[in-house]
């Protein structure tokens with residue numbers, strides 16, 4: 168299981184996770200979006216909205232963004248147990264569904280089982296967003312059957328399906344840094360082998376840097392003229408601050 172820990176800057180604690188927390192539950196969400204886990208976490212940490220969650224899971228990896236000893240704003244129940252005592256986990260790609268979502272749900276079930284084992288908890292600790300505030304979330308997981316999802320967690324928990332404990336630490340402990348482009352346009356690529364161009368950074372443009380992967384800085388930058396962000400890889404490492 169590939170787990171990447173993105174560190175929430177302390178300066179964002181007052182917005183994203185103001186209270187110390189001793190977790191007692193896990194709350195399951197669906198993103199109602201079609202973005203990757205890294206994208207969800209970096210967007211969440213990069214904006215100044217109060218919405219926050221601890222973990223996002225897609226079909227490839229688990230990405231954490233808020234430490235489990237801090238609260239997060241995901242359950243819609245104010246200072247209730249959802250927001251104040253539960254670890255919020257977002258399952259990605261729920262808007263369009265399909266294989267990516269199916270596999271993200273599977274990985275989330277495996278990860279949740281691992282957490283339950285770590286905390287010494289039973290399946291009764293797994294809640295849905297709906298339990299706290301009535302919101303129909305995790306929407307696609309509910310459509311497909313909540314008990315079905317719990318059974319999936321249970322099969323990992325009871326060892327019927329083995330948990331892949333080969334934690335791949337590539338990219339672990341990533342700190343959100345700043346990338347300051349130099350005086351020329353920097354091409355941004357979809358992959359670390361720099362084969363597919365997806366955009367560019369303007370001269371002197373600043374954006375978030377989510378760490379270095381395969382020697383390439385991963386950047387989250389704003390698309391020119393649109394209220395949208397992309398994540399990709401730059402060639403030049405000198406811009407990482």
Ligand SMILES: [Zn+2]
Nearest residue numbers: 196197296304
């Ligand atoms: Zn939710």
